[in-house]
Amino acid sequence: MRLWIDLANSPHVPFFRALVDRFVEQGHEVKVTARDFAETVPLAKAANISIEVIGEHAGPQVSAKAGNLMSRAWALASWARKQKFDRAVSHNSYSQILAARALRLECVTLMDYEYQPANHLAFRLSSRIIVPASFPGIRLRRYGAGSRRVRRYEGTKEDVYLADFEPDPAFTNELSALGIAPDNILVLIRPPAHDALYHRFQNTLFDEALNSLLSNANVRVVLLPRNDSQRAEYSSRSNSNLIIPIAPLDGANLISASDLVMSAGGTINREAAALGVPVASIYAGKWAAVDEQLVREGRLRRISTMQDFKALSIGKKPATNPRRSRKVIDEVVRLILE
Numbered sequence: 504m505r506l507w508i509d510l511a512n513s514p515h516v517p518f519f520r521a522l523v524d525r526f527v528e529q530g531h532e533v534k535v536t537a538r539d540f541a542e543t544v545p546l547a548k549a550a551n552i553s554i555e556v557i558g559e560h561a562g563p564q565v566s567a568k569a570g571n572l573m574s575r576a577w578a579l580a581s582w583a584r585k586q587k588f589d590r591a592v593s594h595n596s597y598s599q600i601l602a603a604r605a606l607r608l609e610c611v612t613l614m615d616y617e618y619q620p621a622n623h624l625a626f627r628l629s630s631r632i633i634v635p636a637s638f639p640g641i642r643l644r645r646y647g648a649g650s651r652r653v654r655r656y657e658g659t660k661e662d663v664y665l666a667d668f669e670p671d672p673a674f675t676n677e678l679s680a681l682g683i684a685p686d687n688i689l690v691l692i693r694p695p696a697h698d699a700l701y702h703r704f705q706n707t708l709f710d711e712a713l714n715s716l717l718s719n720a721n722v723r724v725v726l727l728p729r730n731d732s733q734r735a736e737y738s739s740r741s742n743s744n745l746i747i748p749i750a751p752l753d754g755a756n757l758i759s760a761s762d763l764v765m766s767a768g769g770t771i772n773r774e775a776a777a778l779g780v781p782v783a784s785i786y787a788g789k790w791a792a793v794d795e796q797l798v799r800e801g802r803l804r805r806i807s808t809m810q811d812f813k814a815l816s817i818g819k820k821p822a823t824n825p826r827r828s829r830k831v832i833d834e835v836v837r838l839i840l841e
Contacts, residue, residue, distance in 0.1 A: 504589040504840070507608075509599035510537040511581070514770040516546040517754065518594060521664035523552065525836045536579060536599070540579065541729055547750060557582060558598065576601035583608070594660070594837055595625045604628045611839050615660055616769065618789040633838050635659060637792040654838040659793055661773040662828035663835055665755060668778065674756040681746050687723045688762050688818060690716055691775075693719035694726070694733050695767035695787070709767050709785050712812045717742050719817060721805045725757065727771075736748060761821040765806070768792060776802040779823035783815055802826075 506526055508519050520537070526533050537547050539559040547554045558575030563567035580602035583591075591603040591610045601624075603610035612629040614622060616628040617639055626632050634643070636655045643653055684688055694709055715742075716724050725746045728734040738747055754774065758764055764775035764782040769791060773828070775782035776797045783804040784794060791804075806812050 505534070507583060507586065507588040507591045507599075507603075508533060508535045509591070509593045509596040510543050510547055510552075511593065511596040512538070512540060513542045513546055515594050515596075515759075516550055516552070517664045518660055520550045520552060521594075521832060522592075522836060522839070525832065526840075529836075529840070531840075534588070536582070538575065538596075538598075543783065545751050547789060549753075555582065563666070563841040569818060572597050572601070576605070581603050595619070595621070597621055599625055600625050600628050613835070613839075614638075615793050616791045618791070622646040631838075635793045637796045639792055654841075656831060656834045656838060658826075658828045659773050659777065659797075660835075661770065661777045662826060664832070665774060665777040665825075666827055666829040666831065668755050668759070668825070670746040670759040671753070671756050674753065676762060677752060677756075678760060680831045681722045681723075681725070682743075683746070684727075686721070688719070688721055689723050689725065689760060690765065690817070691725050691727070691757060691761040691771070692716075692764075692765045693766040693768055693771050694729060694737070696729055697800065707811075708787065708806070708809065711809055712785060712806070713718065713745075713764065715809075715812065716817070717744050720744070723815065725761075759823075760773060763815070763817065772803060773797065776800075777826045777828070779825040781816075781820050783812075785812075 510519060523533050535552055535554045536557050537543050537554040539556055541618050544556055544656045548641055557578050575598040577600055583602060584606060588608055591599055591608050593612055595612050595614045600610055600612060609630045611631045611633065612625050615631040615635050631652050631654060632648045633654045633656065637659050692713065716722050723744055723746060725748065726737055728737060728747060734747060758775050758780055759778050761780055764771060764780055765785055766772050769786045772782050772784050783806045785806045794803060798805055
């Protein structure tokens with residue numbers, strides 16, 4: 504088949520990097536488009552994914568998001584019309600889903616967060632919806648996803664590309680260049696996604712926790728901003744223990760090298776859980792069922808108050824215990840291609 508993949512956000516890059524290799528191995532032809540948002544384009548280029556950059560982020564305003572979604576869908580449809588694709592695939596790329604619908608092209612979407620409001624659009628217009636086994640059936644029905652179009656897989660999307668991960672010993676050189684010594688406690692953090700539809704609220708706990716971490720002289724905090732405004736905001740802080748990388752770092756190696764990961768989002772937390780690295784979620788919104796499952800497995804801590812945060816052990820991590828869920832990628836590939 505001729506497959507069209509659209510990368511709408513940074514976490515989609517490693518996920519589809521692994522899938523593209525499988526598709527090509529099976530003899531399929533793959534073309535990839537990408538939205539110029541967050542680190543999506545530089546990460547795709549670093550992963551040697553050949554991309555066609557179409558569209559960008561619209562900013563935090565909901566009205567602007569709607570207009571941007573439609574204009575990007577139009578641009579994608581104009582590009583894809585000449586390509587003669589057999590199937591469109593994304594992780595809830597709303598513009599691709601609209602474009603595929605306009606072109607009467609079979610469309611497969613994957614999703615792992617049941618409280619994303621735009622699921623109403625993605626699930627109703629997609630030919631097939633692929634979700635983790637923990638995704639609540641009631642939320643699928645509420646978003647218009649009929650059971651005949653839904654497929655489920657065991658595990659998390661992060662298992663797809665991290666089950667066989669082995670850390671690169673040379674990555675310590677990159678950490679050293681950032682001023683991180685082997686005896687430092689490395690804490691990797693990511694702020695809330697304030698511009699996202701599912702995060703229309705403030706999360707002051709994140710900044711309180713960050714200030715507490717920076718008060719520890721042996722802690723080095725690597726902060727990964729989600730956009731330019733966050734980069735400017737946190738870069739303005741005068742603290743030598745706070746490191747905001749200028750260029751994207753290899754995410755899996757960075758997580759693997761960390762002693763603690765703490766994020767107000769989801770993907771980076773689940774990546775840490777997959778690699779067996781201590782991880783705490785400071786997300787203040789409605790929790791995904793897949794994250795609740797990781798809490799029950801003891802792979803993720805939930806931080807709701809500063810008391811919860813102070814109960815964390817801030818020190819060098821013990822030996823890791825990766826999940827190694829190697830069957831997940833085979834299952835996801837099968838569900839996309841069937």
